[in-house]
Amino acid sequence: MKVDASNPLWRFRGITSTAMFFFAYLYLPIVVLIALSFNENRLATIWTGFTMDWYVTALSNDDMLRAAQNSIVIAVSATVLATIAATLAAMGMSRGRFKGEAGVSAMLVLPLLVPEIVTAIATLLFFVALGIKLGLLTVIIAHTVFCIPFAYLPIRARLEGMDPALVEAANDLYANEWKAFRRVTLPLLWPGILSGAMLSFIISLDDFVISYFVGGAGATTLPIYIFGMIRIGITPEVNAVSAMMLIVSILFVSISFLIDRIRY
Amino acid sequence: MSEVVISAKSVGKTFGSGADKVTALDDVSVDIFQNEFFTMLGPSGCGKTTLLRLIGGFEQATSGQILLEGKALNDLPPYKRPINTVFQSYALFPHLTVRQNITFGLEMQGVARKQADDRAEEMLELVRLAQYGDRVPSQLSGGQQQRIALARALAPAPKVLLLDEPLSALDLKLRKEMQVELKRLQTETGITFVFVTHDQEEALAMSDRIAVMKSGEILQIGAPREIYEAPTHRFVADFIGDSNFLVGNLVDDGAGKRAVKLGGGQVIELTQDVSSQRSGEVTVSVRPERLGLVAENQAGANQLVGTVSTVIYFGTDTTYQIDLGNDALLTVRMQNGSGAKADFAQGERVGITMSPDSIRVLAD
Numbered sequence: 283m284k285v286d287a288s289n290p291l292w293r294f295r296g297i298t299s300t301a302m303f304f305f306a307y308l309y310l311p312i313v314v315l316i317a318l319s320f321n322e323n324r325l326a327t328i329w330t331g332f333t334m335d336w337y338v339t340a341l342s343n344d345d346m347l348r349a350a351q352n353s354i355v356i357a358v359s360a361t362v363l364a365t366i367a368a369t370l371a372a373m374g375m376s377r378g379r380f381k382g383e384a385g386v387s388a389m390l391v392l393p394l395l396v397p398e399i400v401t402a403i404a405t406l407l408f409f410v411a412l413g414i415k416l417g418l419l420t421v422i423i424a425h426t427v428f429c430i431p432f433a434y435l436p437i438r439a440r441l442e443g444m445d446p447a448l449v450e451a452a453n454d455l456y457a458n459e460w461k462a463f464r465r466v467t468l469p470l471l472w473p474g475i476l477s478g479a480m481l482s483f484i485i486s487l488d489d490f491v492i493s494y495f496v497g498g499a500g501a502t503t504l505p506i507y508i509f510g511m512i513r514i515g516i517t518p519e520v521n522a523v524s525a526m527m528l529i530v531s532i533l534f535v536s537i538s539f540l541i542d543r544i545r546y
Numbered sequence: 547m548s549e550v551v552i553s554a555k556s557v558g559k560t561f562g563s564g565a566d567k568v569t570a571l572d573d574v575s576v577d578i579f580q581n582e583f584f585t586m587l588g589p590s591g592c593g594k595t596t597l598l599r600l601i602g603g604f605e606q607a608t609s610g611q612i613l614l615e616g617k618a619l620n621d622l623p624p625y626k627r628p629i630n631t632v633f634q635s636y637a638l639f640p641h642l643t644v645r646q647n648i649t650f651g652l653e654m655q656g657v658a659r660k661q662a663d664d665r666a667e668e669m670l671e672l673v674r675l676a677q678y679g680d681r682v683p684s685q686l687s688g689g690q691q692q693r694i695a696l697a698r699a700l701a702p703a704p705k706v707l708l709l710d711e712p713l714s715a716l717d718l719k720l721r722k723e724m725q726v727e728l729k730r731l732q733t734e735t736g737i738t739f740v741f742v743t744h745d746q747e748e749a750l751a752m753s754d755r756i757a758v759m760k761s762g763e764i765l766q767i768g769a770p771r772e773i774y775e776a777p778t779h780r781f782v783a784d785f786i787g788d789s790n791f792l793v794g795n796l797v798d799d800g801a802g803k804r805a806v807k808l809g810g811g812q813v814i815e816l817t818q819d820v821s822s823q824r825s826g827e828v829t830v831s832v833r834p835e836r837l838g839l840v841a842e843n844q845a846g847a848n849q850l851v852g853t854v855s856t857v858i859y860f861g862t863d864t865t866y867q868i869d870l871g872n873d874a875l876l877t878v879r880m881q882n883g884s885g886a887k888a889d890f891a892q893g894e895r896v897g898i899t900m901s902p903d904s905i906r907v908l909a910d
């Protein structure tokens with residue numbers, strides 16, 4: 283990368299050490315966590331030698347696998363539902379101005395700002411009031427809600443950048459509304475949709491607070507399972523599970539980022 | 547050029563409601579003929595694009611109706627109208643190749659693949675981009691994209707082609723080329739072109755007929771020559787080319803003809819047939835190049851005389867500002883080297899020659 287010497291930042295002598303401290307602050311705990319997942323010792327914090335055993339242990343732990351399976355079922359379902367809802371919302375919002383548009387726009391992304399604990403309690407009380415039994419379904423519903431803004435934003439951004447004349451041109455060339463959507467809007471929108479879906483998936487996979495509240499007995503997700511493991515005592519198995527989650531997260535976020543950069 | 551293809555009957559269009567209500571079109575009626583290059587010309591906000599979008603079906607008229615070959619189009623969506631559009635932004639589908647762009651309309655109409663591909667080749671030849679079928683739009687220059695947009699819109703052989711300021715994004719040289727190209731395409735395909743522009747030169751160069759629009763109304767419809775030589779409104783005379791405007795009173799010259807008496811008492815004779823009902827103050831227009839100058843002592847009895855106030859030399863011609871007195875100024879443009887004496891100095895008294903048919907009395 284080229285260094286821009288005119289950047290006034292370089293006049294600050296301590297910039298290198300400050301930056302290094304900052305990045306260490308951000309990433310050192312994660313590096314340590316991954317490093318200790320290869321620790322031979324049962325006590326996660328005392329290094330005695332290298333081993334892959336904890337990964338083997340984790341991957342043969344039925345409870346852990348069940349939790350992982352729950353997490354994936356929830357994340358996939360919530361992602362699909364949230365992405366469909368977000369796509370429809372983004373399409374609707376881009377159709378033209380209307381009264382209260384700013385309000386609706388704000389409401390769509392509000393779940394990003396509401397403290398999660400508030401959403402969690404509210405959702406729990408809501409399900410209890412309706413008499414819905416807590417389980418996978420309730421977690422899926424709750425996750426769908428907070429995934430919508432994450433899916434919505436990249437899709438909306440795509441639509442904003444799309445020339446409205448493109449759909450008109452498709453209509454003009456004898457494509458009805460549906461065909462215009464399928465042949466023009468959707469192909470141009472799919473990077474945004476996919477990017478939004480990936481983000482939703484990760485956010486759902488990662489969620490603890492809401493899952494913990496509305497999950498019930500049969501719906502233990504991976505984060506909840508890890509939390510349970512820690513309460514018993516931290517073994518490097520926790521580190522191994524966490525490291526695997528991290529890899530999945532980084533993978534999905536990177537793909538989402540790369541897809542979002544696709545330009546025609 | 548006899549059969550009416552598009553007919554707008556008392557078409558009105560308003561946007562918004564209440565205090566924000568904007569009238570884009572106000573009771574517009576116009577007939578557009580078969581095989582015609584018809585241009586709607588006017589400044590931005592005059593309603594020309596709205597009228598085009600109504601014909602295309604992208605907007606619905608608030609009142610009145612639009613007929614295609616005698617049949618009301620009112621509620622037909624764009625995809626059911628045998629009318630295609632070249633958009634200002636071209637709106638080429640960026641995820642499709644040039645060929646796929648051109649065959650899009652045909653495919654939607656259910657034309658077989660092979661036939662559609664043949665038609666695409668034909669269209670590519672027509673717009674002289676035969677080797678570009680496999681490229682994507684982003685690999686083309688602005689002028690090439692423009693041609694592809696034309697090819698795409700012409701491929702389904704529409705009854706009418708709508709063009710919404712298609713040349714405005716091109717540089718001057720390319721624009722001139724495309725003007726010639728558009729005219730050629732229109733003649734070769736025999737399709738009625740309805741063209742929207744704010745560029746008067748473009749309109750004059752290409753059109754069979756021009757409708758000059760202002761504030762949601764059509765002021766004048768006519769052939770380019772007619773619009774230029776015989777404008778009916780001050781706005782038309784002003785918008786297209788340069789014009790002199792003089793204010794005077796309508797009078798009878800005694801010999802049964804009508805004339806305009808200027809404030810300073812000088813009289814301009816008219817050949818235009820002005821209704822005998824009209825009287826009082828009127829504005830007349832005359833093009834600067836339709837005027838000539840002679841030395842004052844050669845001026846005829848009925849000629850205007852004035853004083854040269856400024857002289858601007860432009861090479862091919864010279865522009866003189868003549869002070870007629872009473873705040874009346876006249877611009878005269880004379881070609882240099884045309885044989886006539888065209889060498890008057892500032893402050894010189896001159897007579898102004900004009901053919902009476904170039905003097906137009908304007909509507910109020």
